[in-house]
Amino acid sequence: MDTIDLNFVDDAIERIGRGPEAVIPILQQIQQHYRYLPQTALRHVCAHTDITPASIEGVSSFYTQFRHEPVGEHLIHVCLGTACHVKGAQLVMDSIRQELKIAKGEDTDRDGKFTVQSVACLGCCTLAPVVQIDELTYGGLTPKKVPEMLHDFSAQAIRPAKPAAITAHRSGESIGEIRIGMGSCCVAQGSDKVRSAIESVIAQSGACADVKRVGCVGMCHQTPLVEIVPKSGETSLYAKVQADDVESLVMKHFKPKSLMRRISYSAEKFLDRFLSDDEDEPTIQKSINPREGSVCAFLGPQKHLATEYCGQIDPMNLEEYKRHDGFAGLKKCIEIGDPMKIIEEVQNSGLRGRGGAGFPSGIKWQKVREVAIDQSRGEKKYIICNGDEGDPGAFMDRMLLESFPYRIIEGMAIAAMAVGSNEGYFYVRAEYPLAVKRIREAIKICEQDGILGENILGSDFSLKLGIMEGAGAFVCGEETALLASMQGERGMPHLRPPYPAELGLWKQPTLINNVETYALVPWIMRNGSDAFAALGTEKSKGTKVFALAGKVSRGGLIEVPMGITMRQVIDDVGGGVANGKKLKAVQVGGPSGGCVPASLADTSIDYESLAEVGAIMGSGGLVVLDEDDCMVDIARYFLRFTQDQSCGKCTFCRVGTRRMLDILDRLCEGKGKKGDLDTLERLSHDVSAGSLCGLGKTAPNPVLSMLKYFREEFEAHLDGRCPAGKCVAMIEYKINSKCTGCTICAQECPVDAIPLTPYKIHTIDNDKCTRCDTCLQVCPENAVYVE
Numbered sequence: 001m002d003t004i005d006l007n008f009v010d011d012a013i014e015r016i017g018r019g020p021e022a023v024i025p026i027l028q029q030i031q032q033h034y035r036y037l038p039q040t041a042l043r044h045v046c047a048h049t050d051i052t053p054a055s056i057e058g059v060s061s062f063y064t065q066f067r068h069e070p071v072g073e074h075l076i077h078v079c080l081g082t083a084c085h086v087k088g089a090q091l092v093m094d095s096i097r098q099e100l101k102i103a104k105g106e107d108t109d110r111d112g113k114f115t116v117q118s119v120a121c122l123g124c125c126t127l128a129p130v131v132q133i134d135e136l137t138y139g140g141l142t143p144k145k146v147p148e149m150l151h152d153f154s155a156q157a158i159r160p161a162k163p164a165a166i167t168a169h170r171s172g173e174s175i176g177e178i179r180i181g182m183g184s185c186c187v188a189q190g191s192d193k194v195r196s197a198i199e200s201v202i203a204q205s206g207a208c209a210d211v212k213r214v215g216c217v218g219m220c221h222q223t224p225l226v227e228i229v230p231k232s233g234e235t236s237l238y239a240k241v242q243a244d245d246v247e248s249l250v251m252k253h254f255k256p257k258s259l260m261r262r263i264s265y266s267a268e269k270f271l272d273r274f275l276s277d278d279e280d281e282p283t284i285q286k287s288i289n290p291r292e293g294s295v296c297a298f299l300g301p302q303k304h305l306a307t308e309y310c311g312q313i314d315p316m317n318l319e320e321y322k323r324h325d326g327f328a329g330l331k332k333c334i335e336i337g338d339p340m341k342i343i344e345e346v347q348n349s350g351l352r353g354r355g356g357a358g359f360p361s362g363i364k365w366q367k368v369r370e371v372a373i374d375q376s377r378g379e380k381k382y383i384i385c386n387g388d389e390g391d392p393g394a395f396m397d398r399m400l401l402e403s404f405p406y407r408i409i410e411g412m413a414i415a416a417m418a419v420g421s422n423e424g425y426f427y428v429r430a431e432y433p434l435a436v437k438r439i440r441e442a443i444k445i446c447e448q449d450g451i452l453g454e455n456i457l458g459s460d461f462s463l464k465l466g467i468m469e470g471a472g473a474f475v476c477g478e479e480t481a482l483l484a485s486m487q488g489e490r491g492m493p494h495l496r497p498p499y500p501a502e503l504g505l506w507k508q509p510t511l512i513n514n515v516e517t518y519a520l521v522p523w524i525m526r527n528g529s530d531a532f533a534a535l536g537t538e539k540s541k542g543t544k545v546f547a548l549a550g551k552v553s554r555g556g557l558i559e560v561p562m563g564i565t566m567r568q569v570i571d572d573v574g575g576g577v578a579n580g581k582k583l584k585a586v587q588v589g590g591p592s593g594g595c596v597p598a599s600l601a602d603t604s605i606d607y608e609s610l611a612e613v614g615a616i617m618g619s620g621g622l623v624v625l626d627e628d629d630c631m632v633d634i635a636r637y638f639l640r641f642t643q644d645q646s647c648g649k650c651t652f653c654r655v656g657t658r659r660m661l662d663i664l665d666r667l668c669e670g671k672g673k674k675g676d677l678d679t680l681e682r683l684s685h686d687v688s689a690g691s692l693c694g695l696g697k698t699a700p701n702p703v704l705s706m707l708k709y710f711r712e713e714f715e716a717h718l719d720g721r722c723p724a725g726k727c728v729a730m731i732e733y734k735i736n737s738k739c740t741g742c743t744i745c746a747q748e749c750p751v752d753a754i755p756l757t758p759y760k761i762h763t764i765d766n767d768k769c770t771r772c773d774t775c776l777q778v779c780p781e782n783a784v785y786v787e
Contacts, residue, residue, distance in 0.1 A: 008039050010032050014778030018049040024058050027066060028430070036067040055488070059247065062490040063471035064648075067431055071553050072108045072115035074153070076133050081121035082393030083549035088142065092129045095143035097149060098750050098770075105319050120474060120641065123395035123432060124185050125547055126220035126555035127620075130343035135433075137188035144748060171215055172440055174210045175254065175386050176230035181223060183216035183402050184434050187397075190242065192222035199247035200227075203206070207254035219298060220556040222288070227311065228253045237295070238286040245286060255672060275677035285766020293420070293696045298554050298573055301533065305543050306400060307517035307559045308407075315438055318445050321406045327451060330410050333417055333458045339369060341569055342418040346521070349529035350541030353429070354516035355477075355619045355692065356385065356592075358607045366420040367501040371509040371604040383416045385518055386482060390429065390474035392591030392641060394621035396545045397515040399434035401428065401555050403541070405442035409465065411518030413456065414525060416463050423464050427482055430469040440467055447691060463636050474645035475589070477619075478693050479512050481647065492647045493693035498618040514619070518543050526635060536562030540606035544617070548556065549626035550587070553578045567601040570624055589618030591638045591645075592698035592730040595631065595706030597770045609773070616698070628725035635703045636664035642699040651689040653696030656687035669729040670720040677714055691706040714755035725786040728771045735762050738783035745775035746786065749768075 004013075007542055012029040016022045026049075030041050037060055046053050060066040079095045100109040106117040121617060124130045127139025131149065136156075138149045180186070182196050187754040198211050215765035217225050222239035228250060238249055290297050304310055313320045321327075333342050343557050346363030384407060389397035401408060414426055428436050443465050446452040455461045468486055475481045476491040477646050485491040504510025520542060524532045533541045546569070549555045550617045553575035560569065566586050570576065577583050583598040594615035596603060607617055625634065643657040663680050665671050684700035684707075693695045707714060716723050722730045735745075741759040752766035754775060761782075764775070776784040 004034065004038050004040055006044050006390050010048075013045065013048055018051075018128065020050055020052075020055060021486075022049065023051045023055050023488040024485065025468065027056070027060055028469060028471065034390045035703070036070050039068075040160065042642065051488075053057060058490055059471075063473050064471075065472035073113045074115070074134050076114055076116045076131060076467060077119045077122065077132040078116065079120075079124070079128070079132070080118045080392070080487065081125060081128070081130075082590070082637070083125035083555075084130055086120075086623065086625060086629055086634070087128045089129040090145050092131065092146060094770060095146040095436075095772060096131070096150075096772075099146050104581075108498065119353050119431060120390060120472075121392040121394070121431070122253060123389070123429075124188050125393055125395055125549035125623075127188055128549065128566040130188070137184070138446075139185075140778060141189050143750065143774050153759050165382050166769075173208045174231075175208045175210050176228065177210045178250070179212050179214045179227040179229060179311065180253075181215065181217045181225050181317075182213040183399060184432075185216070186223045186225070187434075189223040189240075193243045194224045194226065194246060197243040198250060201247050201250045202254075203580050205251070205254075207250055209250065209254040210255040212314055213494035214311050215315045215385060216307075216312060216399040216557050218307070218557045219295070219554070221297075221554045225311075235290050236404040237290055239288045241286055246569055251285070269677050270771065283706055291472065294554065294575060297575065298558075300554070301564060301568060301573055302559055303543050303561050304559050305523045305532070305535075306545050307404070307557070308523060310403065315403050315405060316441060316445070318406060318442075318449060323710060325522075325526055326406055327410050327457075327522075329522035330413050330451075331419075331457060332525055333414050333456055339418045339420065339657065340380070342525070343369060344413065346418070346524065347529075349524045350536075350539075351517065351520060351524060351532065351541070352409045352607065354520070354544065354617075354633070355514035356616075358617055361513060364365055364501060364513070365415060365418050365511060368421075369501075369510045369511050371502055373420075380423060380508055381419055381421040382505045382508055383412055383414055383419065383421040384482070384486075384505065384510060385424070385426045386477065386479070386512055386514045387426055387428035387432070388470045388477045388482060389432075389478050389515075390470075391592075391619050391621050393547065393549060393623045394590055394619045395559065395585070395621045396548045398432045398435050398460075400515050400519050400545070401426075401432065402438055405438045406446070406516055407522055408439070409442060409446055409452070411521035412465065413452070414464055415511060415513065415518065417461050419509075419636055420777050421511065425465065425505075426467040427476075427486060428467060428469055430471060436467065436469055443467065453532045469663060470539075471550075472642070473647075475647050475693070475695050478695060481693065482512070483510070489583055490647070492649045493695075495692065499639070504716050516620070531644050532672070532787050537604065537608075539608055544605065544620055546620045546622050548622050548624070550622075551578050551581060551626040551704070552576070552624040562606045563604050565602050565604055566596060566622070568623065569605070570601065574624065577624060579626075581628065584627050584629055585625045585631065587623040587625060587634070587702070588621070589616040589701075590621045591642045592694065592701055593621075594701045595634065595709065596623070597709040600709075607668050608698065614701065614708060616701070628724055628726070630668075630722055630724035631706045631713050632667050632722070633726050634659065634723075635706045636668055638702040639699065642695060646695065646699075650690070650692040650696060652687045652691065653699065653710065656690070657699055660687070661698070664703075667714065668722075668727045670717065670722075670727070672718040672720075674718070676718065677707065677711070703764040731771065732766050732787050733764050733769055733775060734785055734787050735764060735770065736785060737761060738781045739779075740781055740783075744756045744778050748774050748778045749775060 016025045082619050129141045131138045133153045224241050226238045226241045309324050343365045351361045352358035388398050475492045476485045478493050481491040481495040500510040543559050545559045585595045585597050587595050639661050643661050646653045648654045661681050665675050684704050688700050739761040746754040746756045753765045
């Protein structure tokens with residue numbers, strides 16, 4: 001600690017600044033460099049800046065991103081988001097700890113190689129359960145797959161290099177494009193390896209094709225996706241492509257220039273098929289048709305406005321964005337020249353904020369516009385993009401930031417012009433490194449092109465944008481907590497009024513909208529308010545982007561018109577509940593939302609209809625739950641999350657949620673008491689009424705909705721029964737007479753709870769059993785059951 005090189009700290013201070021507001025960015029830089037916060041470095045910061053020890057202690061102890069102790073050589077982040085939770089993330093976490101022999105109460109193995117930490121959400125919900133080791137993401141995990149994951153990571157002694165930028169054209173020779181999705185979910189499923197393989201095949205064969213990265217394609221359940229787009233003829237789409245499939249796909253559509261290379265390739269493929277006796281080419285096995293079957297069903301009901309041109313354009317190619325009407329909305333606003341007409345257009349469209357309760361965007365813009373400032377006294381207005389998507393089970397903002405950075409910038413520029421702001425910021429979750437990287441790069445490119453900076457597009461309008469990374473606090477999704485964080489403080493909400501529109505960042509008028517709201521603005525300005533208002537319902541206009549995840553066959557990122565029903569989304573778009581199970585409920589709106597039972601699946605997805613059934617739109621997470629999910633466990637999961645994320649400022653939220661969680665813990669352990677449900681309901685109403693900010697006011701929503709619709713399940717827990725068989729304290733794994741004594745379960749059991757007795761019916765020692773579910777998953781005879 002005393003021998004660390006402090007030159008980096010000095011450089012960080014020079015780059016970031018010395019004021020109190022610089023505390024969070026400086027701490028982030030220190031942790032990124034040293035991998036924790038050394039005391040020597042922190043004292044050095046205090047000695048050379050205006051940042052006090054109290055400020056560092058207060059901030060670093062509040063945000064979950066910061067660590068004061070050294071960590072292992074590699075960090076393992078286990079996602080405990082909603083989709084991951086319902087698919088067994090805690091079992092995966094337990095299996096990792098067992099495999100690494102991490103002692104109880106510790107988070108690092110004895111060799112100091114791995115440190116295991118949980119994270120609220122990694123934004124890859126369709127791949128649940130998800131684990132991230134350093135920069136590598138693994139999806140679809142089970143306890144059984146954990147050793148394989150650790151072995152795969154350890155086998156990669158040299159970290160894979162980051163993909164190089166892809167060039168779009170090849171001196172006029174190209175006869176088509178090969179598009180591959182490079183969003184976070186795509187990369188987690190191996191799209192970077194597929195891209196490398198494509199480039200390698202093209203380089204070796206001389207095939208005349210351009211390779212182009214594109215953003216999220218929405219069909220996360222089919223990634224990696226490769227689309228072949230010839231300059232003439234029909235396009236071809238291939239799903240779940242692996243690196244071994246690439247040569248066949250490329251050569252089918254782009255023949256080598258050399259005749260000898262064609263002959264050589266054909267001979268090699270004939271020999272491969274002869275030796276492997278494999279008649280099915282990847283071009284047949286992997287091909288899907290967007291106009292037929294499940295793909296058509298997934299895409300058919302959708303309407304792409306915020307996600308316009310998804311899967312077609314390179315996220316970082318500014319010229320391509322311009323060719324697809326990019327910045328046409330901003331140019332139109334500059335030509336209009338009247339900020340009030342811009343605001344009027346937004347008001348007429350009926351656009352409501354796409355996060356939280358859906359406040360009308362045009363009214364918010366008008367309020368900021370009407371606040372008078374005195375520029376001679378240094379007063380100004382700010383504009384902020386709230387990209388702190390902390391809801392577990394939601395990844396819409398991540399996808400939009402990664403896939404459409406220029407569209408978000410354009411929407412912010414239009415809003416800034418409308419309200420009279422010349423300075424703005426993106427506030428983005430630090431857990432979204434690709435989104436942060438692309439936004440930062442897009443801002444730089446726009447500055448070079450004259451789209452940001454002074455006299456934008458030759459007008460008298462100027463705008464400067466910056467970016468700040470969040471530090472791991474769900475409460476910072478609330479406007480006033482976000483502002484506190486940006487000013488270098490603990491993310492604690494403040495009473496409203498005054499609202500940020502009047503007294504926001506640095507006590508100046510501030511417009512705050514979320515990512516999706518800004519993404520819709522350019523479409524509205526290009527196509528007119530009437531076109532947007534024609535979509536949706538009477539009070540909920542336009543479209544909504546949703547993250548469809550959980551126990552659904554076709555999970556992904558979707559954009560549908562307001563007013564569509566939940567059943568249409570689940571059955572038509574999502575292909576129904578996975579594995580032939582029955583729909584039990586849909587969790588809508590994250591920790592602030594509610595659970596809508598299957599009996600109300602025909603509820604329209606709009607602000608008013610969802611409120612009537614005890615849910616909210618929220619940021620747009622839709623997590624499907626099936627008959628195997630325990631609603632008491634789900635209620636406990638959400639309350640544990642909000643209780644953990646409470647800033648602690650007000651008593652009702654800090655203490656009330658703790659008392660509620662105590663009751664739910666007892667119920668899940670089979671130790672419920674008479675009157676617990678009435679107490680839980682009363683506390684829910686008290687916490688909602690007495691809390692200061694939206695986090696506390698809405699924290700009881702999941703509990704109240706589940707008590708309303710699934711009370712019999714809560715009552716069963718009072719009797720010591722878990723009908724779904726999920727609550728570990730109330731279940732046992734047993735083996736029946738179907739067992740053939742094959743010993744597979746005994747070999748796979750991570751805690752040796754099943755004695756190795758070949759050809760005899762096995763038994764399970766429930767004192768050793770951790771209820772990891774491995775034996776049930778691997779048994780070939782269906783002899784393992786839960787009682």
